[in-house]
Every structure is written in structure tokens, then in C-alpha cells.
Amino acid sequence: MSTELLTRPVPGTTVFVPELVYFEPDAMNYSKGQKIYEWAKQQGLEIHMTTSHNQIRDLPGDSELEKYRIAKRTLVVGIRKTLKFDTSKPSAEYAIPIATGCMGHCHYCYLQTTLGAKPYIRVYVNMDDILGAAQKYIDERVPEITRFEAACTSDPVGLEHISGSLKQVIEFMGQQEHGRLRFVTKYHHVEPLLDAKHNKHTRFRFSVNADYVIKNFEPGTSKFHERIEAAGKVAKAGYPLGFIIAPIIWHEGWEEGYATLLERLYNELPAEAAQDLTFEMIQHRFTRTAKNVIEKRYPKTKLEMDEEKRKYKWGRWGQGKYVYQDEQANALREFITEQIFDKFPQAKIEYFT
Ligand code: SF4
Numbered sequence: 001m002s003t004e005l006l007t008r009p010v011p012g013t014t015v016f017v018p019e020l021v022y023f024e025p026d027a028m029n030y031s032k033g034q035k036i037y038e039w040a041k042q043q044g045l046e047i048h049m050t051t052s053h054n055q056i057r058d059l060p061g062d063s064e065l066e067k068y069r070i071a072k073r074t075l076v077v078g079i080r081k082t083l084k085f086d087t088s089k090p091s092a093e094y095a096i097p098i099a100t101g102c103m104g105h106c107h108y109c110y111l112q113t114t115l116g117a118k119p120y121i122r123v124y125v126n127m128d129d130i131l132g133a134a135q136k137y138i139d140e141r142v143p144e145i146t147r148f149e150a151a152c153t154s155d156p157v158g159l160e161h162i163s164g165s166l167k168q169v170i171e172f173m174g175q176q177e178h179g180r181l182r183f184v185t186k187y188h189h190v191e192p193l194l195d196a197k198h199n200k201h202t203r204f205r206f207s208v209n210a211d212y213v214i215k216n217f218e219p220g221t222s223k224f225h226e227r228i229e230a231a232g233k234v235a236k237a238g239y240p241l242g243f244i245i246a247p248i249i250w251h252e253g254w255e256e257g258y259a260t261l262l263e264r265l266y267n268e269l270p271a272e273a274a275q276d277l278t279f280e281m282i283q284h285r286f287t288r289t290a291k292n293v294i295e296k297r298y299p300k301t302k303l304e305m306d307e308e309k310r311k312y313k314w315g316r317w318g319q320g321k322y323v324y325q326d327e328q329a330n331a332l333r334e335f336i337t338e339q340i341f342d343k344f345p346q347a348k349i350e351y352f353t
Pocket of ligand 1: 102103104105106109110111153154155187221
């Protein structure tokens with residue numbers, strides 16, 4: 001191997017650029033709609049108009065799989081009509097809808113089932129309506145604090161260079177005595193958010209995992225070292241920081257994998273990060289429907305989804321999910337909790353589910 005090859009820097013994960021962009025005609029009445037239109041034109045992207053962001057039916061592709069892959073590279077710019085927010089337990093009271101869909105290809109992602117036949121990416125231009133609705137939810141609960149989760153249906157950091165919406169929500173919450181924001185990301189493109197006036201009302205979380213999980217199940221997202229570097233920048237910008245270890249996956253060598261994860265966080269994060277740090281832990285779960293979809297979309301996946309090995313947990317609305325047997329779940333929870341407290345004794349563990 002030539003020295004040139006050995007020393008050539010590894011290219012970083014690039015920002016998302018769609019192949020196709022659809023606009024609802026009314027979206028052009030908003031400055032955000034116009035800005036995205038200009039951006040798409042400058043990028044030389046194929047632009048179409050559509051009557052509704054909920055009805056993109058003519059995506060190219062000869063097979064279901066091909067259509068799915070193209071949908072993941074399709075951006076739809078529209079107006080958010082439903083302003084009733086979903087609840088978002090246990091991490092927040094409400095989900096704030098600024099985008100739907102994601103360009104990542106995480107095999108286990110629940111969006112595969114929740115978005116059904118509409119895996120394309122939607123961003124909404126009517127931010128005043130969305131923030132107005134958030135204001136009402138905040139006012140209803142005063143003097144309680146109301147927390148909003150911005151990453152329930154998307155990874156908004158990965159779309160920020162296109163929409164700029166996350167910064168708007170961060171700055172809105174910065175001014176709210178009783179409103180707080182949180183979101184999680186697997187992308188490292190945090191630059192546009194570093195100078196936002198967050199007033200420490202936004203908890204910026206990164207999704208992290210054992211190497212085995214990131215390498216095998218998270219294609220199309222930023223690499224671990226990129227996420228950690230970004231977490232350092234975010235901590236230096238004064239944001240409260242958090243990590244979500246999810247999905248926690250039982251695999252050969254999991255103890256070493258999760259111990260190394262915590263060790264790397266400890267070694268690579270700047271001192272500021274430890275000041276106000278939270279961890280959330282979510283064990284891997286799947287439904288029967290999810291399993292069917294995942295096996296079709298990622299036929300070679302190594303994701304273990306053997307119902308026989310799992311415990312069935314009844315759901316509130318019908319279909320339950322398969323989680324780890326208690327013994328395994330306890331072992332994962334106890335081991336990772338110990339590792340967290342060993343490295344970050346001041347951190348708060350919010351939940352394990
Ligand atoms: S980055 Fe998050 S939202 Fe996107 S595919 Fe992966 S798990 Fe799903």
C-alpha cells in the first residue's frame with residue numbers, strides 16, 4: 001500500500017442531499033418554502049410539485065425495495081396541518097412535529113413501521129403555526145414545565161442545513177419560562193446550532209452505542225467519533241448534554257462493547273460535558289410487524305429478532321412487543337449503569353426501558 005493511501009484522511013459523513021424534491025404549492029407562500037426551493041435549484045435537484053405531502057405516489061423504482069431506497073432520498077416540503085401533538089413518554093410530554101422521516105438506514109428504526117408506506121422525508125414550512133401550538137401546550141400546564149421532543153419522527157439535526165427549523169424551536173424554547181426542548185441525533189452536523197440562543201432550555205442528546213451496533217445496524221448515519229466530536233462542541237456551546245444508549249443489543253462481547261463505549265466517551269469528551277449530563281437507556285425491542293418489514297428492507301441484516309428468545313410485553317393499544325428476558329434485561333441495565341457511574345459519577349440516568 002502506498003504511503004499516500006495510508007495517510008489520506010478518511011472522508012467524513014456528508015450532509016444529506018436528496019435526489020428528488022417535492023413541494024406543495026402552498027409551501028411557496030412561506031419564506032422557508034422559497035428558501036428550500038432556491039437551495040434545491042442551486043443543487044440541481046429534480047423538483048416536482050405535489051398536491052399533498054401525504055400523497056407521494058409516483059416515486060420511481062421497479063421493486064418495493066428500490067422504491068423504499070428512493071423514498072429515503074426524497075424530500076417533501078409541505079404544510080403541517082395536524083397541530084395536535086402526540087405524547088412522548090418517557091422522555092417528554094409532547095412530540096413537536098418539525099419533520100417526518102429520515103435519511104438514515106438504521107435497521108431497527110421504528111419509523112419503518114410507524115411511517116408505513118410513506119418513508120420519504122417531510123419538512124414543514126409553517127413554523128409559526130407549530131410554535132403557536134407549542135405555546136398553547138405550555139400555557140395549559142403552567143406552572144409545570146412542559147418538555148417537547150423534536151426527534152420522535154425524524155432526526156432533525158440531519159435536516160437542519162435544509163430547513164433551519166430546529167434552531168427556530170431552540171430559540172423559541174430559550175425564551176419560554178415553562179417550555180423545554182430535547183432531541184436526539186445520530187448526525188454530527190451541529191454547526192448551524194452552536195450559536196443558537198438556547199438559554200440552556202434545550203437538552204442536546206446524541207445516540208451512541210457499542211461499536212458492533214453502529215457498524216452493523218446504522219448505515220447512513222455519522223460515525224461514532226464524529227458524534228462524540230460534535231457532542232464536545234455542543235457542550236462547549238453551553239447546551240445541557242445527554243446520551244441515549246439505544247437500542248441496547250445483546251451480542252457476543254456486549255460487556256466489552258458497552259464498557260468501551262463509556263470509556264471512549266470519558267476519554268474523548270471535554271470537561272464541560274460532564275457538568276450537566278444525562279443518560280437514557282433503551283433495550284432493543286421489536287413487534288411482529290416490524291420484523292416483517294425489516295426482513296424485507298434489510299434482508300441480510302444480522303439483527304436478532306427471534307421471538308422464542310424474547311419476552312412478550314403487552315402493548316397499550318393492541319400489538320405488543322418483544323423485549324429481552326428479564327434476566328438479560330437486568331444484566332444489561334446493571335452493567336451499563338455501573339459503567340456510567342464509574343466514568344461519570346455526577347450524571348443522571350433518566351430511565352432504562
Ligand atoms: S437516524 Fe434515527 S430516525 Fe434516522 S433511521 Fe436511524 S434511528 Fe431512524
